[in-house]
Amino acid sequence: MELFRSKGIQRRFIMGLISVISVILIIFYISYISINAKSIEDDLQEQLLRASALAKESLPSALWQYHYEYTNDFINSLFLFKDIVFVSIMSEDTTITAKTHPDFKKKDFLYFKNSSDFITDETVIRYENNNVGKIRIAMTRVRINDMILSQSISAFSLLLVIFAAIFSTVLKLSGKYIFSPLLKLENSAKLISDGNFDIHIDTSSKDEIGQLAETFSRMIHNLKSVTASRDELNYEIMERKKAEKKLVREKEKAQHYLDIAGVIFIVINADQTVSLINKKGCEVFGYEESEILGKNWFDHFIPENDRKKTVAEFFRLITGEVEHIEYFENYVMTKNNDNRLIAWHNVVLRDEKGKVTSTLSSGEDITEQRKIAQNLRSSLKEKEILLRELYHRTKNNMQIICSMLAMQAISIKDENFKKILSETENRIKSMALVHQKLYQAKDLSKINLKDYVADLVFLLFKSYGVSEKKVSVFTDIEDVIVLIDTAIPCGLILNELITNSIKYAFQDREGEIRLHICKTETNEINMIFSDNGVGFPDNYDLEKANTLGIRSIYMITEHQLGGKVDLKTDNGVSYHIKFKDILYDQRV
Amino acid sequence: MKKKIKILIAEDEAIIAMRMEMELKSLGYDVCKPVSTGKKVIKSAENDKPDIVLMDLHLVGKMPGIEAARTIWNNYKIPMIFMTGYQDEELMQKAMELNPVAYLIKPVEICEIEAAIDLAKEKLRIEN
Numbered sequence A: 001m002e003l004f005r006s007k008g009i010q011r012r013f014i015m016g017l018i019s020v021i022s023v024i025l026i027i028f029y030i031s032y033i034s035i036n037a038k039s040i041e042d043d044l045q046e047q048l049l050r051a052s053a054l055a056k057e058s059l060p061s062a063l064w065q066y067h068y069e070y071t072n073d074f075i076n077s078l079f080l081f082k083d084i085v086f087v088s089i090m091s092e093d094t095t096i097t098a099k100t101h102p103d104f105k106k107k108d109f110l111y112f113k114n115s116s117d118f119i120t121d122e123t124v125i126r127y128e129n130n131n132v133g134k135i136r137i138a139m140t141r142v143r144i145n146d147m148i149l150s151q152s153i154s155a156f157s158l159l160l161v162i163f164a165a166i167f168s169t170v171l172k173l174s175g176k177y178i179f180s181p182l183l184k185l186e187n188s189a190k191l192i193s194d195g196n197f198d199i200h201i202d203t204s205s206k207d208e209i210g211q212l213a214e215t216f217s218r219m220i221h222n223l224k225s226v227t228a229s230r231d232e233l234n235y236e237i238m239e240r241k242k243a244e245k246k247l248v249r250e251k252e253k254a255q256h257y258l259d260i261a262g263v264i265f266i267v268i269n270a271d272q273t274v275s276l277i278n279k280k281g282c283e284v285f286g287y288e289e290s291e292i293l294g295k296n297w298f299d300h301f302i303p304e305n306d307r308k309k310t311v312a313e314f315f316r317l318i319t320g321e322v323e324h325i326e327y328f329e330n331y332v333m334t335k336n337n338d339n340r341l342i343a344w345h346n347v348v349l350r351d352e353k354g355k356v357t358s359t360l361s362s363g364e365d366i367t368e369q370r371k372i373a374q375n376l377r378s379s380l381k382e383k384e385i386l387l388r389e390l391y392h393r394t395k396n397n398m399q400i401i402c403s404m405l406a407m408q409a410i411s412i413k414d415e416n417f418k419k420i421l422s423e424t425e426n427r428i429k430s431m432a433l434v435h436q437k438l439y440q441a442k443d444l445s446k447i448n449l450k451d452y453v454a455d456l457v458f459l460l461f462k463s464y465g466v467s468e469k470k471v472s473v474f475t476d477i478e479d480v481i482v483l484i485d486t487a488i489p490c491g492l493i494l495n496e497l498i499t500n501s502i503k504y505a506f507q508d509r510e511g512e513i514r515l516h517i518c519k520t521e522t523n524e525i526n527m528i529f530s531d532n533g534v535g536f537p538d539n540y541d542l543e544k545a546n547t548l549g550i551r552s553i554y555m556i557t558e559h560q561l562g563g564k565v566d567l568k569t570d571n572g573v574s575y576h577i578k579f580k581d582i583l584y585d586q587r588v
Numbered sequence B: 001m002k003k004k005i006k007i008l009i010a011e012d013e014a015i016i017a018m019r020m021e022m023e024l025k026s027l028g029y030d031v032c033k034p035v036s037t038g039k040k041v042i043k044s045a046e047n048d049k050p051d052i053v054l055m056d057l058h059l060v061g062k063m064p065g066i067e068a069a070r071t072i073w074n075n076y077k078i079p080m081i082f083m084t085g086y087q088d089e090e091l092m093q094k095a096m097e098l099n100p101v102a103y104l105i106k107p108v109e110i111c112e113i114e115a116a117i118d119l120a121k122e123k124l125r126i127e128n
Helices: A009-064 A068-078 A109-114 A142-193 A208-260 A279-285 A297-301 A304-318 A367-411 A415-440 A449-464 A484-505 A548-560 B014-026 B038-047 B065-076 B089-096 B110-127
Strands: A084-091 A094-100 A118-127 A130-140 A264-269 A274-277 A324-333 A339-350 A356-365 A446-448 A471-477 A481-483 A511-519 A524-531 A564-568 A573-580 B006-010 B052-056 B080-084 B102-105
Touching (some): A009 A130, A009 A142, A068 A094, A084 A118, A109 A130, A208 A279, A264 A279, A297 A304, A304 A356, A415 A446, A446 A484, A449 A471, A449 A484, A484 A511, A484 A524, A484 A548, A484 A573, B006 B014, B006 B038, B089 B102, B102 B110
Parallel strands (some): B006 B052, B052 B080
Antiparallel strands (some): A264 A274, A324 A339, A446 A481, A564 A573
């Protein structure tokens, strides 16, 4: 019954089947009835002809002889034919005898002749070529109608049975071999359409349906594969989309960081075009981002003077010769045709295969910085020159004072006074020597006592006209670097010590002067000066001595340098002077 | 009587120049009037015809001492003793091109000048 409820191909098939079978059976039925009717009609005609023929044989003599009794018998015998309903025998247009079936009383021959329910015959009866009369016979076609009716019923019943048999057979077979598999396929298709591929399709049949099922099965298998691939693809697409979203978020985040960064960030592709620049870069160069992106960086934004060296550095990076360039400076042209000096830090960017694709550079606009630095440098240089000149001038002025004292001494007759002037000159020269050393020093604030003492000894020996053959000087002086504030008092102390030894220690004999200067880890400067001269006279009272030189040594050491003087007079004199070199901060 | 050596002093500092003049005179030399500018030293070299020029390369005026010295050397071939208070490598190199008798760094003691003059005298003797 399910088949009949179907609205699809199966219903159309059933309707078509019913129609075809019905048409065939109707045609068959009509043909069968027609044939039978014709046969009965022929039979009737034959009976009629036989009756007529019988009349033609039997009646001529009777009519000729007017033997009407015989004609009556003959008519009665004709009525043995059950289909004859009317017989009349006429002689010279007069009915001599007639008989009508009781069902058709009072009906004449004309009636039967004109009715389609009857067949009629009118036969002339001759006797020896003489027309003796004629016989009219009418036969009813009722038998045909009855036969048609009865046969129709039986034929219809038979055809109905045949129809039912064919129909049920075709229906059963088609249901089994066509529609049932088709319905199964249809259900399978529905399940597939719902995304269920775990179904079994019977492909045992070898006919077209079986082939269709097999094709369908293959299709399901393929669909399963395709669906699996599609699912994988969908999953991959989904994952990719997630990754893309994440990437976009990361990119936005990175862009945000780049934009709030206080330095310029720029990415330059291997073809020298700009693929990224942050807000700071746009601000510094005065361009919109769109005016920079995609442009050749070197052709559009690097001044011609800087282009060659900048491109060369870029090639070193992009060809992989170097992984990064820690520091590189070049000018960049702004939109206002102003050149800005940018200090760059450059690294290379690689693709997943490790190939260098671009460079990432962070840059800082150091134009103002550089100007300030240049101004500072020139200012510092100016100050250095001024300071050097000041030392030079001071030294010159001291020399002028010395020269004046020397000239003054020439005109003085008093030898003691001459000596005093000479000693004063030497003291001034000791100080001038400090200025000379400072002027010559790279560092304008400090001098090395080692160099200074060597020059001072030379100066004093020269001044007093003492040769080193007479008085040998042995110095052991470490590199002790001191400020001018320490150098000047040291120079004055040493001046007095050396002068005293030259003047008093050796008289007319040879001798030695030894000088050791060092600086301890505690920043204490030790100056140990000694000579092997005559020393102090036995009755010499140091406390009461009023010599400027000795007093100066004590005063400068103790008062100015905060140090100590340790004097020994065994085998000549020996001074151990020590002081801390922490009294003055560096001033220059 | 043996002719005295005539020395021309070119020095921008008057007192220093005075002292040198005094000391050189006391040593028996004939000393021209000291000059302080490049032009004056050239003029004096031309007019006074000194035997030796004792010259500070740092002089007063627009003409640098080294230029004046070059002119004197190129025109008169007078032996020169240079003095300078500045340790300037470039200046020293330029000065050396003029083949000086000595190049003294200030402060200069009279004994150093005397030794340099002795060298100049020797040079003059050889040339004559």
